[in-house]
Every structure is written in structure tokens, then in C-alpha cells.
Amino acid sequence: MAKIVVITSGKGGVGKTTTSAAISMGLALKGHKTVVIDFDIGLRNLDIIMNCERRVVFDFVNVIQGDASLNQALIKDKRCDQLYILPASQTRDKDALTRDGVKTILDQLAEQFEYIICDSPAGIEQGAQMALYYADEAIVVTNPEVSSVRDSDRILGILQSKSLRAETGADPVKEHLLITRFDPERVARGEMLTIPDIEEILAVPLLGVVPESQSVLNASNKGMPVVLDEKSDAGQAYLDTVDRFLGEDKPHRFLEAQRKSFFKRVFGG
Numbered sequence: 090m091a092k093i094v095v096i097t098s099g100k101g102g103v104g105k106t107t108t109s110a111a112i113s114m115g116l117a118l119k120g121h122k123t124v125v126i127d128f129d130i131g132l133r134n135l136d137i138i139m140n141c142e143r144r145v146v147f148d149f150v151n152v153i154q155g156d157a158s159l160n161q162a163l164i165k166d167k168r169c170d171q172l173y174i175l176p177a178s179q180t181r182d183k184d185a186l187t188r189d190g191v192k193t194i195l196d197q198l199a200e201q202f203e204y205i206i207c208d209s210p211a212g213i214e215q216g217a218q219m220a221l222y223y224a225d226e227a228i229v230v231t232n233p234e235v236s237s238v239r240d241s242d243r244i245l246g247i248l249q250s251k252s253l254r255a256e257t258g259a260d261p262v263k264e265h266l267l268i269t270r271f272d273p274e275r276v277a278r279g280e281m282l283t284i285p286d287i288e289e290i291l292a293v294p295l296l297g298v299v300p301e302s303q304s305v306l307n308a309s310n311k312g313m314p315v316v317l318d319e320k321s322d323a324g325q326a327y328l329d330t331v332d333r334f335l336g337e338d339k340p341h342r343f344l345e346a347q348r349k350s351f352f353k354r355v356f357g358g
């Protein structure tokens with residue numbers, strides 16, 4: 090049975106699309122047939138990170154409105170046979186999404202895929218609520234900053250009250266916490282919240298901690314999910330996150346500031 094997973098947050102710029110690309114690619118590399126849907130109607134960034142923007146002919150809204158079939162809109166990733174992308178429209182607004190339309194697409198995808206990853210836009214408006222409404226699980230992405238954590242708390246409230254599972258009295262959406270752009274040196278200086286602080290505020294099980302890393306930007310500029318850069322700290326952190334999501338017990342890494350070598354302390358860098 091397919092599992093619908095929303096990647097969400099209250100605040101923009103925390104790394105939702107980076108996370109959606111990394112998690113979906115990680116699941117596919119593990120052998121799970123996965124599709125990732127861009128719900129950010131009007132902006133559309135997922136296809137750039139997935140390096141398939143030039144292959145977009147039909148999009149999510151075209152399928153909902155009956156202008157194209159689902160198979161016409163799905164884009165198969167060139168690097169992994171198990172991964173497909175359903176891009177968003179750049180020319181429509183979020184009102185083009187309807188609950189019935191989204192449900193029809195998700196039901197069709199559920200016949201083909203094990204995991205359906207929904208890359209949600211930021212905030213609590215219609216596009217974001219459409220992305221989370223049918224979710225079975227949610228990965229709430231936050232930075233270790235007060236405003237980001239506060240906004241994530243608001244999203245958790247919506248998951249617990251406005252999802253289909255909440256409305257029907259079914260088992261609640263299973264929630265996971267992913268902390269991105271974590272910098273232990275800034276935490277030590279009191280410039281960022283600590284992980285225990287964030288866990289206490291949100292009260293959601295910690296799925297992963299992704300360090301602040303230049304490799305994330307480098308990967309985005311190359312049009313590849315950072316999880317493919319297995320030598321990078323961020324890539325390894327996302328791989329660990331996928332393993333934990335699939336049920337493995339893995340310790341969290343990159344939580345402590347790295348000690349500088351003698352030469353770096355003397356000569357800088």
C-alpha cells in the first residue's frame with residue numbers, strides 16, 4: 090500500500106524542496122518506487138533541483154484539469170529508475186488545486202508507487218493545506234531559529250486538526266522532525282536553539298539533523314539531490330535520515346563542532 094508523505098514547514102527557506110529531493114532520491118536508491126510531487130504551484134523549483142526542468146511538458150495542474158494523462162506528466166529520473174517527478178505549473182495559481190482533483194491523482198499514483206512524497210509550499214495557505222490534507226506521515230522541516238520553530242509548531246497544529254485523518258478520526262498523521270542548517274558552533278555561542286530546546290518546543294520525534302553545508306548549494310546548482318554527494322556531511326545526514334525513516338536505528342551525527350587542526354588554528358581557515 091502506498092504511503093503519502095508530506096514535507097512541510099511554516100517558514101520559507103528552510104530546505105523543504107532540498108529535503109523532498111533528497112528523501113525521495115534516498116528512498117528510490119533503497120529500491121522503493123517513489124514519486125515526488127511539487128505542490129508549489131506558480132513557483133516550481135523541484136524540477137530545477139532534480140535537473141529535469143527542460144523535460145517538463147505537462148504538469149500537475151494539467152493532469153487535474155484533464156489536459157494530459159498522469160503518464161504524460163510524470164518525468165522519470167535519469168539517475169534512478171525507481172524515481173519519478175510530477176512538476177508543478179508555473180503559469181497557474183494555487184486555486185487550481187482542488188481536494189477532489191488531488192485525491193484522484195494520489196489514488197492513481199498509489200497504484201504504481203510505494204512512496205508519494207509531497208513537496209509543500211511554505212506557510213498555511215491553500216497550496217500547503219492541499220499538500221498535507223491526505224498525508225499519512227509528515228516530515229516537518231525547521232531551522233534552529235525561534236521564528237522557524239514557532240511556525241513549524243503552527244503547521245503541527247494544522248496537521249492535527251485539518252488533515253483528512255483528523256477530520257475522520259483515523260490514526261493521526263505520523264510526525265517526524267528534521268532540523269536543517271544546523272551549526273554547532275553558532276549553537277555553542279547561543280546564536281541558535283539547541284536540539285533539546287527544539288524537541289521540547291515541538292514534541293515531535295527527531296528524524297534527522299542536517300548540518301549547514303556548502304554542499305547543499307553546490308548540489309542545487311548542479312541540479313542534483315545532495316543525497317547523491319555521499320562524501321558531503323549533508324549528503325550523509327540525509328542518507329541517515331532515510332535509513333531512520335525506513336526503521337533503522339542510527340545515531341545522529343554532525344552535532345558537535347569539529348575541532349580545528351593545529352595548522353588551521355595557527356594559520357586560520
